[in-house]
Amino acid sequence: MTVANPRLAADTARVRGSVDMTHGAGGRAMAELIRDIFHKHLANQYLAQGNDGALLGNVSGRLVMAADSHVISPLFFPGGDIGALSVHGTVNDVAMMGARPLWLSASFILEEGFSLAELEKIVVSMALAARQAGVPVVTGDTKVVEKGKGDGVFISTTGIGVLSEATDIAGSNARPGDAIIASGTMGDHGIAILSKRENLDFETEILSDTQPLNDLVAAMLAAVPGIRVLRDPTRGGLSATLNEIAHQSKVGMVIKERAVPVKPEVAAACELLGLDPLNVANEGKVIAICAAHDAATLLASMRTHPKGHDAAIIGEVVADEHALVTTHTRLGGMRVVDWIAGEQLPRIC
Amino acid sequence: MKYVDEYRDQELARTVAAAIAAEVDHGRSYHFMEFCGGHTHAIFRYGVQDLMPENVHFVHGPGCPVCVLPVSRLDDAVELAERHGVILCTYGDMMRVPDTKQRNLIRAKADGADVRMVYSTLDALRIARENPDRQVVFFAIGFETTTPPTAAALKAAEAEGLKNFSVFCNHVLTPPAISHILQSPEVRDLGIVKIDGFLGPSHVSSVIGSRPYEFFAEEFQKPIVIAGFEPLDVMQSVLMLIRQVNEGRHEVENEYIRVVTEEGNFKAQALVSEVFELRKSFAWRGLGIIPKSALRVRDAYADFDAEKRFELSVKASREAKSCECPSILRGVKKPTDCKLFATVCTPQNPIGSCMVSPEGACAAYWTYGRFREQQPSKLEPAE
Amino acid sequence: MCLAVPARVVELLDNDMAVIAFDTLRKRISLAFVEDVAIGDFVLVHVGYALHKVSVEEAERTLKMMAQAGVLQKELEAISA
Numbered sequence: 001m002t003v004a005n006p007r008l009a010a011d012t013a014r015v016r017g018s019v020d021m022t023h024g025a026g027g028r029a030m031a032e033l034i035r036d037i038f039h040k041h042l043a044n045q046y047l048a049q050g051n052d053g054a055l056l057g058n059v060s061g062r063l064v065m066a067a068d069s070h071v072i073s074p075l076f077f078p079g080g081d082i083g084a085l086s087v088h089g090t091v092n093d094v095a096m097m098g099a100r101p102l103w104l105s106a107s108f109i110l111e112e113g114f115s116l117a118e119l120e121k122i123v124v125s126m127a128l129a130a131r132q133a134g135v136p137v138v139t140g141d142t143k144v145v146e147k148g149k150g151d152g153v154f155i156s157t158t159g160i161g162v163l164s165e166a167t168d169i170a171g172s173n174a175r176p177g178d179a180i181i182a183s184g185t186m187g188d189h190g191i192a193i194l195s196k197r198e199n200l201d202f203e204t205e206i207l208s209d210t211q212p213l214n215d216l217v218a219a220m221l222a223a224v225p226g227i228r229v230l231r232d233p234t235r236g237g238l239s240a241t242l243n244e245i246a247h248q249s250k251v252g253m254v255i256k257e258r259a260v261p262v263k264p265e266v267a268a269a270c271e272l273l274g275l276d277p278l279n280v281a282n283e284g285k286v287i288a289i290c291a292a293h294d295a296a297t298l299l300a301s302m303r304t305h306p307k308g309h310d311a312a313i314i315g316e317v318v319a320d321e322h323a324l325v326t327t328h329t330r331l332g333g334m335r336v337v338d339w340i341a342g343e344q345l346p347r348i349c
Numbered sequence: 350m351k352y353v354d355e356y357r358d359q360e361l362a363r364t365v366a367a368a369i370a371a372e373v374d375h376g377r378s379y380h381f382m383e384f385c386g387g388h389t390h391a392i393f394r395y396g397v398q399d400l401m402p403e404n405v406h407f408v409h410g411p412g413c414p415v416c417v418l419p420v421s422r423l424d425d426a427v428e429l430a431e432r433h434g435v436i437l438c439t440y441g442d443m444m445r446v447p448d449t450k451q452r453n454l455i456r457a458k459a460d461g462a463d464v465r466m467v468y469s470t471l472d473a474l475r476i477a478r479e480n481p482d483r484q485v486v487f488f489a490i491g492f493e494t495t496t497p498p499t500a501a502a503l504k505a506a507e508a509e510g511l512k513n514f515s516v517f518c519n520h521v522l523t524p525p526a527i528s529h530i531l532q533s534p535e536v537r538d539l540g541i542v543k544i545d546g547f548l549g550p551s552h553v554s555s556v557i558g559s560r561p562y563e564f565f566a567e568e569f570q571k572p573i574v575i576a577g578f579e580p581l582d583v584m585q586s587v588l589m590l591i592r593q594v595n596e597g598r599h600e601v602e603n604e605y606i607r608v609v610t611e612e613g614n615f616k617a618q619a620l621v622s623e624v625f626e627l628r629k630s631f632a633w634r635g636l637g638i639i640p641k642s643a644l645r646v647r648d649a650y651a652d653f654d655a656e657k658r659f660e661l662s663v664k665a666s667r668e669a670k671s672c673e674c675p676s677i678l679r680g681v682k683k684p685t686d687c688k689l690f691a692t693v694c695t696p697q698n699p700i701g702s703c704m705v706s707p708e709g710a711c712a713a714y715w716t717y718g719r720f721r722e723q724q725p726s727k728l729e730p731a732e
Numbered sequence: 733m734c735l736a737v738p739a740r741v742v743e744l745l746d747n748d749m750a751v752i753a754f755d756t757l758r759k760r761i762s763l764a765f766v767e768d769v770a771i772g773d774f775v776l777v778h779v780g781y782a783l784h785k786v787s788v789e790e791a792e793r794t795l796k797m798m799a800q801a802g803v804l805q806k807e808l809e810a811i812s813a
Contacts, residue, residue: 331359331395346468347442348440348734364801471780471781578736614766
């Protein structure tokens with residue numbers, strides 16, 4: 001993120017009006033935008049260096065890097081917004097490697113005509129999320145595209161974290177006999193977004209679960225350093241995540257549908273719209289796989305943490321060359337938990 | 350969820366399963382056709398087959414409005430959205446269905462057409478009110494259950510003088526389709542398809558009542574049990590069908606008494622017949638042309654009929670070669686009998702109509718049933 | 733086919749509209765096709781419209797019928813014993 005020219009007069013009244021092409025053109029307007037919105041709210045020692053990149057300190061341990069782009073509609077939703085989401089998404093991607101996230105970068109692609117006040121709201125929310133997660137945004141970039149070539153704002157974030165030598169977490173580590181644990185209720189985020197997006201005005205507000213998970217993961221690793229797999233079940237929900245891991249580890253999985261935590265209002269919305277909560281996105285949940293003898297310890301460590309008190313053992317890893325994920329249904333039969341084809345759409349039949 | 354969860358209860362399911370096991374005649378097999386996709390979905394979603402004895406089989410029927418809509422009608426909808434520039438309002442189910450060119454409404458939307466997914470015709474009306482300078486077309490699909498809400502929207506548009514709202518009507522009727530299946534040579538003469546009884550539609554029957562099925566029970570000597578869509582409803586209805594078969598009866602029985610009456614919903618029926626009339630015939634995807642099997646907007650409401658308001662090019666429907674949907678929809682073949690199943694034709698790339706909707710037999714097999722061919726089913730041990 | 737859920741009417745509004753509660757979820761729907769609906773009644777909701785009342789008595793009776801499905805089995809066992 002280029003530093004603002006210190007000779008520019010402070011003028012926060014700029015945070016009215018809307019984004020125009022000059023905000024991306026490298027001149028005075030761009031410098032003011034960076035100073036009055038990005039630096040003002042995201043302030044930290046690295047941004048204050050004022051160079052094209054951030055000089056980061058020494059780190060002992062292996063480095064982890066993860067990237068995530070955010071293109072969400074609506075930009076503001078019950079329980080969060082694109083700003084908070086862009087921090088949580090990348091912090092969680094780093095945390096899912098078992099690493100401690102240290103720094104974030106943020107790149108904004110703004111559409112001509114986008115309200116500067118809305119942009120400021122997003123950046124304020126981002127700053128708050130970064131502070132709560134304890135991971136500063138140390139560098140960034142801004143580009144402006146012509147009207148019609150963007151969707152208001154796109155945010156790309158990259159995270160760097162550090163991994164202790166003892167940790168070995170990978171999607172290919174699941175072994176037959178391992179326990180599968182979910183940190184909380186499934187489907188909250190997807191239903192929150194859907195209910196605001198597709199003419200589905202519920203009188204009940206369903207909140208997104210978007211939150212950083214680095215503190216929960218740290219507590220889990222402290223309790224059970226030998227966790228084998230961590231994954232946050234975002235797009236495609238639990239079913240996509242379990243299928244991914246099953247394929248990577250070449251194992252099958254058997255879960256118990258009744259053991260999967262789902263909020264009553266989310267279950268009701270899914271029922272009404274013909275969706276399966278197992279296929280609906282989450283933004284603040286982790287799926288952990290560990291050896292059976294560690295399961296009780298890991299579950300206890302999760303349940304004592306505020307972000308994991310609904311945690312539950314939802315099933316186990318089994319040997320299966322077909323890498324099928326199946327579930328015991330509530331009724332007592334069996335079915336496949338499939339990887340869905342594209343986005344789940346509400347249905348009437 | 351009151352009056353939902355109770356009908357998914359594992360203990361109760363064991364009780365009904367035990368009764369079914371005790372009452373089946375092991376010297377014979379039972380083939381029951383579930384007409385509705387809703388039943389197909391419930392059977393697979395809850396693994397109902399695992400709770401059935403070996404000799405009780407489900408034959409999947411054509412009761413999925415998305416599956417039976419001819420592809421030419423989808424071409425029309427795409428044309429409305431792209432060439433006529435209307436706001437096309439549709440239920441989510443239709444968004445992914447491929448047209449003749451293997452495009453769909455999601456694609457059309459990405460290419461700039463104004464396609465909006467709605468939950469209800471009430472939303473389509475609201476969109477018409479909010480956009481007085483745009484033509485809004487509601488892409489109406491569905492059986493008797495979904496028809497009254499379309500009729501209500503059309504009446505409301507007339508009452509309000511909402512001149513920019515019209516309906517592209519594709520509503521179809523259940524009894525002619527059941528009749529078509531029962532009249533087909535495979536069932537009637539050749540005996541290739543064995544149907545010992547029917548699980549009757551649940552929500553369709555909430556509107557039309559149980560009386561329309563009496564003709565089938567009598568004419569074709571088949572028992573019919575109107576069944577709710579919850580898995581326990583399906584199981585209880587199977588038990589009732591088994592009892593009828595064992596006793597040599599062929600009556601219309603109603604398991605879904607909490608909603609379905611003999612007469613159905615008179616108010617909804619009256620509104621539907623005020624707004625709609627029978628088409629001479631309608632092409633069903635996979636079943637062919639069935640006389641008097643669909644509805645169109647009456648002339649009195651011609652102003653609100655999208656087919657009259659917009660010039661649509663005439664299109665012929667072509668079904669994919671070597672796709673077995675026609676046989677699958679009639680219960681002649683299983684999805685796994687089709688060469689395309691799970692090779693070329695998948696939910697990501699549906700070729701035939703049965704793979705298009707989650708209620709289609711092929712999609713249900715793909716999503717929930719594949720492992721049955723790969724491993725013996727395991728029942729959860731009682732807790 | 734025809735996704736519909738049984739929901740409780742919690743508020744009656746103008747123009748034949750109502751608010752229903754499906755478990756903890758509330759939604760506005762139309763009562764255009766049902767008559768004499770009172771607060772507390774259960775209705776079957778499909779695409780934003782109540783299609784029919786749900787009879788609470790019959791719902792309970794169906795569950796009882798299911799629970800008794802095994803009775804016959806016990807009788808059979810008694811006969812064959």
